[in-house]
Amino acid sequence: xxxxxxxxxxxxxxxxxxxxxxxxxxxxGQGIGTNLLVRCEEQLTTPSIRLCVRxxxxxxxxxxRVHGYETISKWARYYQDGEDALVMEKIRL
Numbered sequence: 764x765x766x767x768x769x770x771x772x773x774x775x776x777x778x779x780x781x782x783x784x785x786x787x788x789x790x791x792g793q794g795i796g797t798n799l800l801v802r803c804e805e806q807l808t809t810p811s812i813r814l815c816v817r818x819x820x821x822x823x824x825x826x827x828r829v830h831g832y833e834t835i836s837k838w839a840r841y842y843q844d845g846e847d848a849l850v851m852e853k854i855r856l
């Protein structure tokens with residue numbers, strides 16, 4: 764396995780969360796993360812998709828922005844090591 768993604772549909776909230784996404788470092792930059800993201804989004808049924816990302820993960824933030832995600836919040840000390848998370852959201856019409 765070189766990458767994975769998991770989504771969590773919350774129909775009652777009309778939002779899905781991308782719970783986790785990862786690609787092994789030696790395979791990054793080859794479109795695998797993009798492919799995982801697009802395929803996951805195709806399976807999610809809600810009009811809104813959200814995710815959390817480390818504020819230091821510039822590559823992932825760029826990827827999400829290219830795919831229509833915008834920062835809607837920042838959660839202080841979200842990660843176990845104390846790093847903040849950006850909450851990003853994509854609204855589909």
